[in-house]
Amino acid sequence: MSVMSVSSERKAPMAKMRFGLGLSASRLLLIAAVLALWQLAVSAGWMEPATMSSPVLVGRRLYEMFASGMIWPHLFDTLGAAVIALALSALVGLALGMALYRWPLLEATLNPLLVAINGIPRVAFGPLIVLFLGVGITAKVALAVSIALFVFTTNVLEGMRQIDPMLRRHFLLMGAGRWQTFRMVTGPSLVTWMWAAVDLAIGLCLIGVIICEFISSTSGLGHLISAASMGFDTTGVVALLVIIVTATVIFRIALIALRSWLAPWSK
Secondary structure (H helix, E strand, O other): OOHHHHHHHHHHHHHHHHHHHHHHHHHHHHHHHHHHHHHHHHHOOOOOHHHHOOHHHHHHHHHHHHHHOOHHHHHHHHHHHHHHHHHHHHHHHHHHHHHHHHOHHHHHHHHHHHHHHHOOOHHHHHHHHHHHHOOOHHHHHHHHHHHHHHHHHHHHHHHHHHOOHHHHHHHHHOOOOHHHHHHHHHHHHHHHHHHHHHHHHHHHHHHHHHHHHHHOOOOOHHHHHHHHHHOOOHHHHHHHHHHHHHHHHHHHHHHHHHHHHHOHHHO
């Protein structure tokens, strides 16, 4: 190995780190600029605080929510339902996607139905789900799963199609059982497709839970947003949206860290 190649290998991590720091700084500067312009517009009278609020008012409301502790039960209700929905969507989507691949007739039969159901706005399902399952976490999870399940199913099905069938056949010919073949060939190949589905499903599950809380719920962030909207409390609505966005980002960062630990090859 030449001296130049060793030097290049050493510089690569530093260059990647500098790029990451620069990207983070750029994002923070952009957010700060937007907040500054927003506050300037309100302070100068270009925008009405009653209709658009302001960063100062939103920050004050966020402090009051967390300092009083009133936000925590609602936050945990929403995030808990979203996590359960994400896990169920992943498990059912994995099983359904593999079943559709295993039995082509089943795929040909169900595919038009799945596409049709996926095209229906989930808000239309909300009242029916609440009617059958009642007001509670079960209805929230069911509505969120109805949104995210299609993502996992299609990703798993496409991932199965991308696996070389000769590779699986060789493992079976060498005496490997179906479980060994899944663990050594199918599973690792599907990891990338599953994580891609997770990236999309995080937001979808939160949307499903919050939609259900809008429709009928006594707790959760969606319930608070609905109450604030009916009271024309713009500051409260914006503060709750900030909490939802922040929770989504933290949720995604945690899953990325989990992915790096469990499946570093799938990055």
